[in-house]
Amino acid sequence: MRLSISLALLLSASAIVFSHAQQPPPPAPAPAPQPSPAAQQPPAGRGRATQGPTAGQKPPATVTAQSYPPELVQQGQVLFVSFCGFCHGRDAMGGETGPDLTRSLLVAEDVRGDKIIPLVHTGRVEKGMPPQNLPDSDLNAIVAFIHDTKIKADTLEGSRRTVDPSDLATGNASAGEAFFNGPGGCTKCHSATGDLAGVATRMQGLQLLQRMLMPGGRGRGAAPRPAIATITLPAGQTVTGKVAYRDEFTIAITDANGYYRSYPTRGAKVVVDNPLDGHIALLPKYTNDDMHNVLAYLQTLK
């Protein structure tokens, strides 16, 4: 069985559209922003510094100075490598899929584990971080190691593992503008004087490149607008709403009142309008020059 590519993604954002052929919903207060479901596998990659400040920027300074005995730090290092290291790196500076903790805002604001320990307990399952059931003594040692590593990392010269905005300045802005207005098809959704006006003052460098290639996801901000599903149910009525969940067998939307509603896909006709389809379609088409040129063009939009 094949599903069309437009159904393949499910994304979430805050705006909601809802219509129901027979029973229009009552007016409702603006819903609270919904957490993003783990619809897409977190992108693989030894992503460095994609949480908190952009790569190349200075990491946030520790708010409350803390020091830890060396034995505790050493004990914490062994535990950190065992339980955190594969994702966050052996040195906490980023690993297989986890961000660089020495650049994490949460770590900068943490005081002796008051933020780190609860997070480790609960995990961030939707982002692929499993909860860890470790005793407090172990967690205290891990916290000691993270802070000690951050102190050391903050004194490091340069940006050994990062991508600096100047590294990316190889494109040709006018060629990028031509691609943006022509073969890229970007103007179907975007405008240099509208939504993208001043984009280069809001972000730059790697962050801008990542968002340009694929908005939404870690380090790339929210998608510009949510994916909207229009579902024609077997009985004939139609419901429309922000996609809250999607797999082969179930489609769920968030309705105008913020309620989650799910429907079997069997016998239903589901059409998803995903604003990222254009970005997905460009990935096999971009040359590296196209990519750098469009980035150079976006960097002129100040």
Next chain:
Amino acid sequence: MNLRRQTLGSLLVALPLAGGALLVAQDPRGLDPAMMLKPPADTWPTYHGDYTGQRHSRLTQITAENVHQLTVAWTFQSGSAAGIKATPILVDGVMYVTMPDNIWAIDARTGRQIWKYTYPTPQGFHIGHRGAAVYKDTVYLTTPNAHLIALDVRDGKVKWDVVIADWRKGFWSTNAPLLIKNHLIVGVSGDFDNLPGTLKSVDPETGKTQWIFFSTPPPGTPDSISGGATGGQMWNAGTYDPELNLLYVGTGNPTPVLNGAARPGDNKWVCSILAIDPDAGKLAWGFQASPHDTHDWDAAEVPVLVDAPFNGTPRKLLMQASRNGYFFVLDRTNGKNLLTRPFAAANWTKGIAENGSPIPDPAQDPARDGRLVSPDEGGGTNYRSPSFDRRTGLFIVSARDAWGIYFFKPEHGAYGWAGADYGVYGKGVLRAIDYQTGKIRWEHDLVGGGGGAGVLTTETGVTFSGDASNNVFALRTSDGATLWHASIGNVGNGPITYELDGRQYMVVAGGGVLYAWALPQKLVNTPAR
């Protein structure tokens, strides 16, 4: 005709086992290595189920017609928040399933825990674990700190504990050991440090090292064929051809990982499929899936062994869907390439060399200003096991079309990762590849970024796997149509199947829980034969 022969075959296998059960006092139980040559229906004695890596079962009770009636026979709760990534193994009615530092022995009829062993020293990466191995009355567990533990199958008591490699240097092990005669073949991982690719053969009785094979020489070896590259870890269980007496194993990526300038040349034997004499630990031949890899695309994926015609000639074949997005068919007697064709998005080659290896395009090497490359680091596929369905000639693999951006500048250095890369987008899809042409016969959308499930096919035309959400499903092997599904949590391992007391089970992990599925009891003895 075929079905009849199969039924007779399982009867013949079942009879001596029934006899053995009566004579348990005189006849020690456990796994006789000779049994591995033709595993009985009531076992799944090794990571891939047998030596071929086909993950294709001859069991016929569950069919395309009745699979929708599957019901839960039992569950096993590991109690762990992390998911089970291991393929369970089954010997003598006892199932062994692993997670980092942990192994459980479970009653394969009920899911009841018989014993559990926890390794007391949490060191090294706790990222996942592939599974256990059994030899006679011993079960083996590799650990995150690269030890090999031998446990008594009866009670989980430690018999011995040996070091495979030094975890302080950056080795760890998630490996399901492979038993070949009196050799236990054990691999390690480690690509954050510049370490030689290391595979060990250990005496299953004593833990004594029999040989060490290096896919890349230890650092500093003069005139190294690897061009100075380290890495090439053999972290996945290999396969074995008893007639040729050759062990087949895929090797991992080179280190430094993204900095190719530091290690000129093809970097043999990283990202390769190797044939090794399991008695001597000597290389028979090698085929490189990714010469001079700069994208972390190891070729550690399962080398699947198939005896089948190729262009009309019966051949001993080896097939691999590799992380770099290419499907390879080799003659496994000599490593000669027969087919190279992409099965997933791949934009990194300039063509195919005469020997069948893709030719990397240097313009897609990681660079200071970034290169948009498919696949991404996670690859066109990964550790999740494919299956070869001998009836349709389809090689079925959980694939991804994915793009990433890759960076390298000299400031990134020449140690460990030595660069930076970021995933952009990935889409998971189960693909059925015609082994003789490499053409995609059908595909099944996994609806999301990618699945973690392996694939199992059965003689009755059923394909079991999982999607990118929480569903285990059964598809019709001939066309990929959905026959059955259940939402059980993230399916992170390869489904297995076996028959006990005349009932066929399919066992798969959803999150940290094992689910055993079977047809409803009342239907079991209904003659479907």
